Structure formats: structure tokens, C-alpha cells
Amino acid sequence: MTRKELFKNTLRKSVHAWKLINELPLSDDESLMLRHFMDQPGFLDLHWRMFVPAIKGQGTEEQKQKWLPLANKMQIIGCYAQTELGHGSNVQGLETTATFDPQTDQFILHSPTQTSSKWWPGGLGKVSTHAVIYARLITDGKDHGVHGFIVQLRNMDDHSPLPGITIGDIGVKFGNGAYNSMDNGFLMFDKFCIPRDQMLMRLSKVTREGKYVPSDVPRQLMYGTMVSVRQTIVSNASIAMARAVCIATRYSAVRRQFGSQNGGIETQVIDYKTQQNRLFPLLASAYAFRFVGEWLKWLYTDVTQRLEASDFATLPEAHACTAGLKSMTTSATSDGIEECRKLCGGHGYLWCSGLPELFAVYVPACTYEGDNVVLQLQVARFLMKTVSQLGSGKAPAGTTAYMGRAKHLLQCRSSIRKAEDWLNPAMVLETFEARALRMAVSCANNLSKFENQEQGFSELLADLVEAAIAHCQLIVVSKFIVKLEGEIKGKGVKNQLKNLCYIYALHLIHKHLGDFLSTNSITSEQASLANHQLRSLYTQVRPNAVALVDAFDYTDHYLGSVLGRYDGNVYPKLFEEALKDPLNDTVVPDGYHEYIRPLIKQHLRSARL
Ligand SMILES: CCCCCCCCCCCCCCCCCCCCCC(=O)SCCNC(=O)CCNC(=O)[C@H](O)C(C)(C)COP(=O)(O)OP(=O)(O)OC[C@H]1O[C@@H](n2cnc3c(N)ncnc32)[C@H](O)[C@@H]1OP(=O)(O)O
Ligand SMILES: Cc1cc2nc3c(=O)[nH]c(=O)nc-3n(C[C@H](O)[C@H](O)[C@H](O)COP(=O)(O)OP(=O)(O)OC[C@H]3O[C@@H](n4cnc5c(N)ncnc54)[C@H](O)[C@@H]3O)c2cc1C
Numbered sequence: 001m002t003r004k005e006l007f008k009n010t011l012r013k014s015v016h017a018w019k020l021i022n023e024l025p026l027s028d029d030e031s032l033m034l035r036h037f038m039d040q041p042g043f044l045d046l047h048w049r050m051f052v053p054a055i056k057g058q059g060t061e062e063q064k065q066k067w068l069p070l071a072n073k074m075q076i077i078g079c080y081a082q083t084e085l086g087h088g089s090n091v092q093g094l095e096t097t098a099t100f101d102p103q104t105d106q107f108i109l110h111s112p113t114q115t116s117s118k119w120w121p122g123g124l125g126k127v128s129t130h131a132v133i134y135a136r137l138i139t140d141g142k143d144h145g146v147h148g149f150i151v152q153l154r155n156m157d158d159h160s161p162l163p164g165i166t167i168g169d170i171g172v173k174f175g176n177g178a179y180n181s182m183d184n185g186f187l188m189f190d191k192f193c194i195p196r197d198q199m200l201m202r203l204s205k206v207t208r209e210g211k212y213v214p215s216d217v218p219r220q221l222m223y224g225t226m227v228s229v230r231q232t233i234v235s236n237a238s239i240a241m242a243r244a245v246c247i248a249t250r251y252s253a254v255r256r257q258f259g260s261q262n263g264g265i266e267t268q269v270i271d272y273k274t275q276q277n278r279l280f281p282l283l284a285s286a287y288a289f290r291f292v293g294e295w296l297k298w299l300y301t302d303v304t305q306r307l308e309a310s311d312f313a314t315l316p317e318a319h320a321c322t323a324g325l326k327s328m329t330t331s332a333t334s335d336g337i338e339e340c341r342k343l344c345g346g347h348g349y350l351w352c353s354g355l356p357e358l359f360a361v362y363v364p365a366c367t368y369e370g371d372n373v374v375l376q377l378q379v380a381r382f383l384m385k386t387v388s389q390l391g392s393g394k395a396p397a398g399t400t401a402y403m404g405r406a407k408h409l410l411q412c413r414s415s416i417r418k419a420e421d422w423l424n425p426a427m428v429l430e431t432f433e434a435r436a437l438r439m440a441v442s443c444a445n446n447l448s449k450f451e452n453q454e455q456g457f458s459e460l461l462a463d464l465v466e467a468a469i470a471h472c473q474l475i476v477v478s479k480f481i482v483k484l485e486g487e488i489k490g491k492g493v494k495n496q497l498k499n500l501c502y503i504y505a506l507h508l509i510h511k512h513l514g515d516f517l518s519t520n521s522i523t524s525e526q527a528s529l530a531n532h533q534l535r536s537l538y539t540q541v542r543p544n545a546v547a548l549v550d551a552f553d554y555t556d557h558y559l560g561s562v563l564g565r566y567d568g569n570v571y572p573k574l575f576e577e578a579l580k581d582p583l584n585d586t587v588v589p590d591g592y593h594e595y596i597r598p599l600i601k602q603h604l605r606s607a608r609l
Helices: 003-023 028-038 043-058 061-072 219-254 273-308 315-343 345-349 355-366 372-388 398-411 419-423 425-448 453-459 461-485 491-511 513-518 524-550 570-580 592-608
Strands: 078-081 097-101 106-110 130-139 142-152 165-169 185-189 192-195
Touching: 003 028, 003 043, 043 061, 043 078, 043 130, 043 142, 043 219, 106 130, 106 142, 142 192, 142 219, 219 273, 219 315, 219 345, 219 355, 219 524, 273 315, 273 461, 273 491, 273 524, 315 345, 315 355, 315 372, 315 398, 315 461, 372 398, 372 425, 372 461, 398 425, 398 461, 419 425, 419 491, 419 524, 425 453, 425 461, 425 491, 425 513, 453 461, 461 491, 491 513, 491 524, 513 524
Parallel strands: 078 130, 097 130
Antiparallel strands: 097 106, 106 192, 130 142, 165 185
């Protein structure tokens, strides 16, 4: 499809989905499932995942009563317009202004520079009638920082932009199809007025007289919508990883190369240890991310309930966990999809493998909802704060509770003696805890050598990100272990999940061996025992690998991959797909008479001469 066709088709699908949701009707969970099967980014994502939650989280009761019924019935369509041409990561650096005019009781929205243009918001370019806009609030010449506003963008009769608004699509993005179904947009305000009651005022207010009443709750609640979406992105990472792994695993069982003696049957590539060493940790990651996603959903629900009761104690941890896990899982999944493409050899590069499109549509997850490095630095700040409070009497809680055992973890030596010890949950956990704590403490020690903490932080950014990743990996490993210790129906299933859990943990040890050795969390002998155990786990997973991806229960239609077909009938179907290509509509291609024939004839003439 051309971009215009793709966009229009996405509108068609979205509206059809919305109709089904209402007619059947579907529950929230079922609607989300439908969204996954629709399998295309579109304006509904931003409306439901960001616009509605922003009003719910930051609007007053009156604002919610006014706007939510309209939004819930989709009588207005909204998006989340925060990022600008000049600033995305640095939210405090946004330039759009919202100046209160006491004469008219209105805010005047203005884009003072080109870099202040809103740039990127999904659904903004062509669809949304409304947006939550983030702009600097100015009253009486004083800048109060960034706040949210509900703004109507387009005329409800003919969809034309309202006077004072310039709006459009930012152009084609990475890949053919992929995220191009979405109208990511730009927007400029030219002294555009909105009534005062359209500032989202649950947190802070501007009175009729133009007095700014600051929030008595943490101002970071304004970032709440991002926290909520980051949490869902972790579960989505599992879905995307599982999809790529399903394709690569099934195809690896079909594909044969080498190994035949005297013309006998060749080896299935899945039997090569190198293939297993690349594939099975990704299979394990798909399961690991699912379990940590379930846990994160619980954490998010818990913090939301606490916030409603004005208990802000767990907000920093919820922020650190959502930011860190969003970052870690999306980076691993993007890399994992690309690895799956390579695991499928040349055919993985074909569009009909399903992997190029999956990669193209998935990879912006490393950037949207917070650049992955910027988010790990938030985790690092949280860790440095936690380390600095050790010994102050304030015991670390939640995912940093292990830091409360700093004295032990800083000097303990791993008691792994034989390969099987690497299947001991307590020993594995302690190894990850020791590594994470030692990396964090080492950063804190290095930071303390700087007179200026901020300067020290800037100097140590790379180390801090590594410490944050180590902490996030510990969370994923620990939640996998907790899952195993809980209720799992069927001993066989439990055994398989146990194998995957330890593959996940031991492959991380192998991958980050430098961290584990340099922090003395393990010795090189213990590292080689871990490798030995890993190989043995691969052998145990091998007979069940295809069943473990079948368990994701993806239909062929959803997978959209010739290589990942359930029936394994890959080669005839590759031919079928090839023959569908428009280039094969004619035997002699368009352009033959114009370019190829004259070229060949010229050669023939010179040959005769
Ligand atoms: C079919 C029918 C369907 C129906 C149903 C359909 C349903 C649809 C279902 C769809 C399924 C698909 C779903 C996926 C869709 C995805 C679409 C994605 C679209 C993408 C959207 C976006 O892309 S949208 C823009 C995101 N843009 C960022 O992501 C900016 C990052 N940038 C920052 O987020 C800040 O700029 C940054 C760095 C924190 C610094 O913020 P700053 O400068 O203010 O602050 P500092 O760093 O100084 O931090 C000061 C203190 O605030 C603390 N703190 C900071 N953040 C906090 C927080 N969030 N919560 C609590 N606390 C926080 C921090 O920990 C410090 O705490 P302390 O003081 O105690 O140390
Ligand atoms: C597909 C897609 C959809 C999007 N949808 C929306 C939307 O609906 N609404 C919306 O408001 N926005 C949206 N965005 C914007 C998105 O949220 C931002 O692009 C994202 O937050 C990253 O910000 P940035 O582009 O400013 O990156 P930059 O911050 O400019 O990043 C560039 C580089 O600088 C590095 N960097 C930046 N700051 C630091 C630092 N402090 N320390 C170390 N390194 C740093 C980053 O790691 C990165 O390598 C979307 C983006 C994409 C790609």
C-alpha cells in the first residue's frame, strides 16, 4: 500500500474494531486483545493509552466529568502532545508557552520558536480533534514550568484546523509499512486561546485572578501517563519477542544444513549448539518478560491505589521500575528480533519472513516513551540515592531490599562448587544481587570523589547505566524465580519453565561476564561451570523448543510469516509468495525494451565487429 492507502486502511480497521468493541460488547482486556490482533499502530493507541489516562490522572473531578464521557464514546479523539522539535527527553526544556490572560480568563498558547513546534505525537498529524498539550505555564510574567492543557485542534464539522493552529504529518518513518500507519504530527500555535478551565488542574491551579496555586503533591505525578504506558510496554516486549522467537524456532526445526554422511539426511539447524546459544536465551527472555510484565502490572496497580489515598512513598520505586524495565526489555527485544532474523539465514531477510516488518514496527519502542539510556539514568539516580541512605536507618524496600544486606553482599563469595549448583535459586539470586550492589556501590564511591555531584554524575554516565541495567536484570531474574515458586499447574510445565529461568539467568552471566568477574561476584571457574550448566539446559530444552513456542498460541495469520508456519511447510509457500510479487506479473519486466535490450544489442554489435 502507498502511505495514503495504509493510513486510510488503518482508519478503516480502527473504526471497525471500535464498532466491534461496542456491539459485542468487549471488556477492556478483550479490547486490548483485539488491538493486538489489529496489529497496527494507530490513533486509538494514543487516544486510549495516553489522552484518556492523562485526563483521568491530571484532571479535576469537573474536568473528568466534562471530558471523559466525550472521550469514552470517541465523540472527541485525542492525542498526547508533549515532545517538540527541539526537546523530547528533557521535558522541563519544552518551549511552548501557555500565558494566562486575566482580562479574558484564558490561556494563550504560543510556539515562540521553530524548535517549540510539537513534533512526533501520534494521531496528531491528521486524526485528532483534541490533544493534551504540555506547555510552560506563565502567569504575571512568571514561568511555573511545564503543565498539561486540554486543547481542541480541529473544527468538529469539517475537521479543518482551528484558526491559530498549523498542523500536519511529520513524514515517512523507518521501514515499509510498519509505524507509517500512524500520523505522527507537528503542531504550531499562533497565540491560540483556550478557556482557563482547560488547564489540567488536579495537581496545581490558576485562579480567576491569575494566582498560581502550586501542587501539594509531588509534581512528578504530571508524568503519570508515561509511567502507565511504560508499564504496558514491558508486557508488549514479551509479545514481540515471543513472536520473533516463534518464527525462528519453528524455522530452525525445518531448516537443514550440513552434517549428512553419504547423502543422508542433513542436520536440523536447531541442533547446532551455536543456534541454541543464540535462540534459547531469547525464548527464555520472552517468558521472563511476560512474568516481569505481570508483576509490574501488579506494582503499578498497587502504586495507583496508594496515590489515590495520598500515599506517595512507593512512587520513586514505581518510576524506577517502569523506566528501567521498559528500557531493558525493549532494548533486548529489538536486538532479539534482529538476532531472530539472522537465525533464519537469508530467508529471514525476505519480507514474507515477517521479521523485517516486526523489527521496523518494534524498534522505536527503544525511543518513544523515554529514550532507553535516559530512562536507565533515572534508575541510576534512584540507586545512588538508595546507596547514599544505607546505614541511615531507612531500610531499602521493594526491589532494592537486597541493598539492606549490603554488608553481607559486599564481602560474600559465591558457594557454587559444581555445575548443578547453578540450578539453586538462592545461589543464583545472590550472585545477581552481589553484582548489582557492587556495581552500584562502586559508582557511588567514584561519585563521592567529585566535589560537584552533578559533574561526577555526568562523568560516570556510562558506568551508571551499566549499574542500572544490572539492577533491572536482577529484578527480571528474581521475578522469574518467584513465578517458579508459585502455583504452576503441571510438573512438566514447571520443569520446562525452570529450564528457561536458568537459561535466562546463566546466559546473562555469560554475556556480562566482565561485570561478574570484575566485581568478584563469581570466579572464572564458577563462570565455566555456569557455561557447562547452560549447555546442559540447552540439551533439555531442545526436544520441547517447538512446543514452548506453540504455547504462545499465535495463529499463522497473526505471525504473518512463511518461515514460522505452524505446519512447517516452508519451501512451497516461499515459492507461492515469490510468485505473488508484482515483478512476476510478466515474464519480461517493464524497462526491458528501454534499458536491457539496448544494452544487450550494443554488446552483440560490438561482438560482431
Ligand atoms: C482496537 C481497539 C483498541 C481499544 C483499546 C486500545 C488500547 C491501546 C493499546 C495499545 C497497545 C500498545 C501500547 C503501546 C503504545 C505506545 C505508544 C507510544 C507512543 C509514544 C508516546 C510518547 O513517546 S510520549 C512522550 C514520552 N516522553 C518521554 O518519555 C520523555 C522522557 N523524559 C522524562 O520522563 C523526564 O524528562 C525525565 C527524564 C524523567 C527527567 O525529568 P525531570 O527533569 O523533571 O526530573 P529529574 O530527572 O531531575 O527528576 C526529578 C525527580 O523526579 C523523579 N521522577 C522523574 N520522572 C518521574 C516519574 N515519571 N514518576 C515519578 N517520579 C519521577 C525523579 O526520580 C527525581 O526524583 P528525586 O528528586 O527524588 O531524585
Ligand atoms: C514512533 C514514535 C512515536 C512517538 N510518539 C509520541 C507521542 O505520541 N507523543 C509525544 O509527545 N512524543 C512522541 N514521541 C517522541 C518520543 O517520546 C521522543 O522521541 C523520546 O522521548 C526521545 O526524545 P528525543 O527524541 O528528544 O531524543 P534525544 O533526547 O534528542 O536523544 C538523542 C540522543 O541523546 C541521548 N541523550 C539525551 N539526553 C541525554 C542525557 N541526559 N544523558 C545521556 N544521553 C542523553 C539519547 O540517549 C539519544 O542517544 C514519539 C517518538 C517516536 C519515535
